Amino acid sequence: MTSSSISPALAKGAQKPRRTKTFAAQRRAVLLFIAPFAVLFLAFYAIPIVFAVVQSLLTVEREGTFGAPQEVFGGFVQYQQVFQNTEFWRSVGRVVLFGVVQVPIMLGLALLFALLLDSPLLKGKKFFRLAFFAPYAVPGVIAAIMWGFLYSPTLSPFGLITSEVNVLSAELVLWAIANVVTWVYVGYNMLIIYSSLLAIPTEIYEAAKLDGASNIQIAWRIKIPLVVPAIILTGVFSIIGTLQLLAEPQTLRSFSSAISSTFTPNLAVYTTASVPNYHLAAAFSVVLALATFILSFVFLKATQRKVSQ
Amino acid sequence: MRRGNTPRGPRHSIMSRTAAMLIMGVFTLYFLTPIWWLLVSSTKTGGQITGTAPLWFTMESIPTFFSNIGRLFTYSDGVFGRWLLNSAIYAGLGALLGTIIAAMCGYALAKYEFKGREAIFNIVLSGVLVPATALALPLFLIFSEVKLTNTLWAVFLPSLVSPFGVYLARIYAAASVPGELLEAARLDGSGEIRTFFTVSTRLMAPALVTIFLFQFVAIWNNFFLPLIMLRDQTLFPVTLGLYAWNSQISQIPELRVLVIVGALVSILPLIAAFLALQRFWSSGLGAGSVK
Numbered sequence: 001m002t003s004s005s006i007s008p009a010l011a012k013g014a015q016k017p018r019r020t021k022t023f024a025a026q027r028r029a030v031l032l033f034i035a036p037f038a039v040l041f042l043a044f045y046a047i048p049i050v051f052a053v054v055q056s057l058l059t060v061e062r063e064g065t066f067g068a069p070q071e072v073f074g075g076f077v078q079y080q081q082v083f084q085n086t087e088f089w090r091s092v093g094r095v096v097l098f099g100v101v102q103v104p105i106m107l108g109l110a111l112l113f114a115l116l117l118d119s120p121l122l123k124g125k126k127f128f129r130l131a132f133f134a135p136y137a138v139p140g141v142i143a144a145i146m147w148g149f150l151y152s153p154t155l156s157p158f159g160l161i162t163s164e165v166n167v168l169s170a171e172l173v174l175w176a177i178a179n180v181v182t183w184v185y186v187g188y189n190m191l192i193i194y195s196s197l198l199a200i201p202t203e204i205y206e207a208a209k210l211d212g213a214s215n216i217q218i219a220w221r222i223k224i225p226l227v228v229p230a231i232i233l234t235g236v237f238s239i240i241g242t243l244q245l246l247a248e249p250q251t252l253r254s255f256s257s258a259i260s261s262t263f264t265p266n267l268a269v270y271t272t273a274s275v276p277n278y279h280l281a282a283a284f285s286v287v288l289a290l291a292t293f294i295l296s297f298v299f300l301k302a303t304q305r306k307v308s309q
Numbered sequence: 310m311r312r313g314n315t316p317r318g319p320r321h322s323i324m325s326r327t328a329a330m331l332i333m334g335v336f337t338l339y340f341l342t343p344i345w346w347l348l349v350s351s352t353k354t355g356g357q358i359t360g361t362a363p364l365w366f367t368m369e370s371i372p373t374f375f376s377n378i379g380r381l382f383t384y385s386d387g388v389f390g391r392w393l394l395n396s397a398i399y400a401g402l403g404a405l406l407g408t409i410i411a412a413m414c415g416y417a418l419a420k421y422e423f424k425g426r427e428a429i430f431n432i433v434l435s436g437v438l439v440p441a442t443a444l445a446l447p448l449f450l451i452f453s454e455v456k457l458t459n460t461l462w463a464v465f466l467p468s469l470v471s472p473f474g475v476y477l478a479r480i481y482a483a484a485s486v487p488g489e490l491l492e493a494a495r496l497d498g499s500g501e502i503r504t505f506f507t508v509s510t511r512l513m514a515p516a517l518v519t520i521f522l523f524q525f526v527a528i529w530n531n532f533f534l535p536l537i538m539l540r541d542q543t544l545f546p547v548t549l550g551l552y553a554w555n556s557q558i559s560q561i562p563e564l565r566v567l568v569i570v571g572a573l574v575s576i577l578p579l580i581a582a583f584l585a586l587q588r589f590w591s592s593g594l595g596a597g598s599v600k
Contacts, residue, residue, distance in 0.1 A: 029501030
């Protein structure tokens with residue numbers, strides 16, 4: 001912290017002769033700062049994606065029935081298979097349905113809790129904040145194991161409900177998974193929205209109160225519009241998360257036979273890769289990554305246009 | 310009913326207060342009951358889990374709990390302890406290194422003018438939108454090319470990359486490290502790298518903790534990558550290990566108790582870490598959404 005002792009006037013005078021030297025030093029520093037990330041990003045993001053695309057364009061051919069398998073360029077053969085694969089598209093439809101229902105409910109709850117935490121109505125805010133966030137510390141696999149036990153008729157403390165309604169049945173299991181995901185992530189989303197509520201200067205509320213605005217009006221007209229960027233962020237992450245569902249359904253498979261091996265797109269990728277049919281699995285992966293990317297990008301752009309001042 | 314129009318004094322009707330507390334109370338039960346159930350169940354024997362009141366302890370809870378813990382750590386040559394250690398390496402060490410790497414890159418993007426800066430940032434941003442699970446299979450294909458699947462590296466190395474961490478670091482660095490301070494440090498003769506590690510990281514400290522926590526949780530929760538990469542049980546992170554045990558319960562019923570106790574043991578360190586670092590994440594979490 002010795003730097004604070006230099007006065008601005010002195011600093012300006014001394015700046016000029018050193019300029020070229022510091023610029024070279026800065027350029028070197030930038031390289032050093034960026035290189036580690038750039039190398040890792042290239043190796044474990046960029047190259048794998050390119051490699052997956054290449055793999056998805058290959059196909060296996062055999063010379064006759066008993067010939068040795070050979071990898072040859074197949075063009076869009078795998079993609080043709082992807083588009084004809086009804087199981088895969090049913091899994092996509094399933095997660096889209098899941099997202100359309102679960103994401104608004106989860107974010108709505110998160111917003112409600114954040115607004116309540118930010119309102120003068122509550123006592124014990126610190127406790128609620130922690131209690132609601134605690135499930136975020138539970139990994140998806142473990143949350144699914146816990147809820148799996150809670151759902152099963154023989155073990156559940158809610159035996160009265162679970163013996164009447166089988167939440168792990170084919171009709172309900174998607175919503176059983178939705179509940180697990182909601183349970184884990186509501187508190188996390190709540191905190192993101194809550195901390196952006198805290199960043200709003202309180203004078204705005206004072207002014208609104210003087211104008212006779214009620215708490216609900218303040219929440220609706222001032223707070224919610226100001227936290228839209230936070231809600232967008234949580235929205236994008238939730239969309240990504242939904243399309244990528246894997247841990248929860250895969251874990252719940254040992255509790256429910258209603259979850260097929262292609263229940264979600266990622267499960268389909270895993271199952272296809274275990275066959276092993278890497279080329280088709282790679283094509284699934286590419287389609288899924290592209291769809292996720294486009295969807296969250298469009299969502300980001302669409303909402304940004306609306307809120308941009 | 311609403312007292313909004315009274316200009317001063319935060320007096321709110323008893324009804325809205327009660328409604329607010331009621332909503333929060335009901336959801337507290339929703340969020341904490343499963344964890345409570347896990348805690349209670351880990352103090353029971355296999356028979357007691359189904360035979361006794363699910364949400365309350367038994368007379369022998371304390372000794373049963375300790376014997377369960379003992380069995381957890383001795384079962385199958387103590388592989389559970391190994392899993393915990395693996396998770397600590399993947400998530401703890403991985404997030405630590407990953408945070409430093411992301412912080413350096415984000416800092417450079419925020420505090421230096423150079424050609425291609427925007428392009429790099431845009432690539433990083435698109436990286437944020439590519440989810441980790443979509444990369445699992447491509448990574449598996451790459452690692453099998455170099456014969457490194459089923460090794461510690463196959464899970465550890467890819468976990469170091471966090472585009473979201475770079476994104477956060479850039480925002481935080483832009484907001485918390487004043488350019489004048491860097492100029493002053495330069496005039497003092499401090500090298501750029503030294504300034505970063507001695508001055509800037511200190512200013513960015515709360516942000517770095519947030520990035521660390523984000524990445525820690527992301528690695529700890531990443532299921533697809535270890536699932537697809539690892540065959541050898543002794544390399545499993547704890548989540549994959551518990552998953553494997555859980556899927557064997559129908560053949561080996563005694564595993565049920567171990568899965569429950571193991572789940573409890575594996576979430577306690579995280580809850581403790583969250584509690585200890587609370588003042589960091591509660592202030593830092595929202596910053597990602599501030600443009």
